[in-house]
């Protein structure tokens with residue numbers, strides 16, 4: 001199955017080619033770091049094998065930071081409009097995490113879980129029917 005996506009201004013466009021939707025795992029993350037980067041109340045990304053992803057237009061800019069516990073976190077975003085496109089930690093192996101809202105049809109890959117629930121905003125309810133972890137996001 002082919003999933004397409006782009007940043008807000010559409011300078012960056014990408015394609016994701018997966019044998020099945022089961023090869024993707026969308027999850028929410030309530031950690032401080034995800035809130036800061038996205039400017040939102042939580043981060044939501046879709047974990048996929050790196051080899052399934054390719055940029056078809058434009059070139060992302062990279063930011064490397066510390067996730068707060070000494071692990072390097074790489075993030076790629078559009079240099080023109082600032083939309084986050086993807087992220088991965090230095091221990092993520094052959095996987096990347098695509099920012100969910102950049103998919104053209106995000107509803108095709110609904111969330112399977114939530115991470116860092118201990119940092120969930122207190123007004124925000126749990127997503128029903130998915131796994132819930134107090135911390136860790138690999």
Ligand SMILES: [Zn+2]
Nearest residue numbers: 007009078081
């Ligand atoms: Zn853009």
Ligand SMILES: [Zn+2]
Nearest residue numbers: 029030031034
């Ligand atoms: Zn997070």
